[in-house]
Amino acid sequence: MTHPVVDPVALTQALIRCPSVTPAEGGALALLDEVLSAAGFTVHRVTFSAPGTPDVQNLYARFGSDAPHLVFAGHTDVVPPGEIARWKHDPFGGVIDDGEVHGRGACDMKGGVACSVAAAIEFIAENPGFPGSIGFLITGDEEGPAINGTVKLLEWAHARGERFDHCILGEPTNPLALGDMIKIGRRGSLTGRLVVHGQQGHVAYPHLADNPIPGMLRLLGALIDEPLDAGTAHFAPSNLEVTTVDVGNPASNVIPAEARATFNIRFNDIWTPESLEAELRRRVGAAAGGALRYDLRFEPTNATAFVTEPGPFVAMTAAAIEAATGRRPTLSTTGGTSDARFIKDYCPVLEFGLVGQTMHQVDERAAVADIRRLTAIYKHVLASYFAPDGTSVAQP
Structure with missing residues (x-):
């Protein structure tokens, strides 16, 4: 088979022109299906559903x-562009400027x-007999609730007998310049909602009311006054x-009936959602002392902390980045959550992509030179990973 040459810049433009705002496919997956199928990949398009989503x-x-x-893993869904008139160019135009x-x-x-x-197709064309397989896991639900996306796609693939040895997730990991950072893990995320109940009344007659605000301040103080931990080898505290x-109270002479607060914890690998919830409930219960009426509940979460321990796979990727950019990337676990939290249950995963300074912003953009360099880095990684001389990091 003669494999087509794919220009990564032109493909980026074409994907941008697909209005795939979550959960719309927008033509982006259809485009990738066409490109990958033409290059000899076996492609599956699968749709997942869940009540209320x-x-x-x-x-x-x-x-x-x-x-x-x-x-390789990633997503083609995007956040809404916001007020289009504020953009220098059509947010779905893929204009080079x-x-x-x-x-x-x-x-x-x-x-x-x-x-x-583009890197995979070029590598296959130049190395048709390479020893192994290259795959793609692409979702349309990363920017949304992440219910019908990567987590179910992984389950579907595993049930079919698919096994993965390593994964690269192409999220925009670099803060300032290509080559700055590899993400080798992510913090977990847990959201709590606290309600303190009181008794509404007139401020001039406090003995006939029960102000919930002092109690809320006491409970929030118990949550934040003592650090949760001091951090770990790969994570900040x-x-x-x-x-x-x-309190939803527009009147200055009324004691409110209740006070509500929401908080979020980005936690490291000391904690699980369950152990963290238990600790926070302990703190609030101790501060309440049986004297406050309150409710504390936690939102369900699928964001747990994890780390891919540095080893040959991480070192190989870092070497490819340094060879292309002259920068030795920092190994980091900073930032928000990503689909790597699902992938890590199936194989070691790291994240490396473009510069993320403009992600989710008006006039989001990527340098043409960086797109070409990132393609070269991925191709270098493939060449090292499938080294025919037995030096591949995937060799047993």
Whole structure:
């Protein structure tokens, strides 16, 4: 088979022109299906559903049938563009201006997807007998509730007998310049909602009322006054942030009936959601002392902390990055959550993609030069991973 040459910049532009705002497919997966199928990949488009959530289309593709199997992961869904009039260019135009591709998803993360696809196709064309398989896990639900996306796509693939040895997730990991950072893990996320109940009344007659606000301040103090931990080898200390405190009271002469607060914890690998919830309930219960009436509940979470311990796979990727950029990337676990939290249950995963300075912003964009360099980095990784001389990190 003669494999087509795929220009990663042109593919980035084409993907941006697909209006795939979560949960809409927008033509992005259909485009990847066409490109990968033409290159000899076996492609599956699968849709997942769940009550109360929108249906989501996803894509799984594989070239080869043997181990080792290196899979690239990513998403083609994007956040809404907001007020389009504020954009310099059409957010779904994929315009190149001053050496940058403009549009929603340019860096988060249609550019990263385009680079991995172009790199894989070029590598296969140049190494038709390489020892192993290359796969793609592409979802349309990363920017949404993440219910009908990667987590179910992984389950579907595993049930079919698919096994992965390592994964690269092309999220925009670099803070300032390509080569700055590899993400080798992510913090977990847990959201809590606290309500303190009182008795509404007149401020001039406090003995006939029960103000919940002092109690709320006491409970929040118990949550934030003592650090949760001091951090670990790969993680900063866990942090709890109170994100809203509200009594819904427009009157200055009325004691409110209740006070409500929401908080979120980004936690490290000391904690599980269950152990963290238990500790927070302990703190609140001790501070309440049986004198306060309150409710504390936690939102369900699928975001747990994890780390891919540095080893040959991470070192190989870092070497490819340094060879292309002259920078030795920092190994980090900072930032929010990503689909790596699901992938880590199936194989070691790291994240490396484009510069993320403009992700989710008006005039989101990615440098053309970075798109080409990232493609070269991914191709270098493939060449090292499938080294025919037995030095591959995937060798037993």
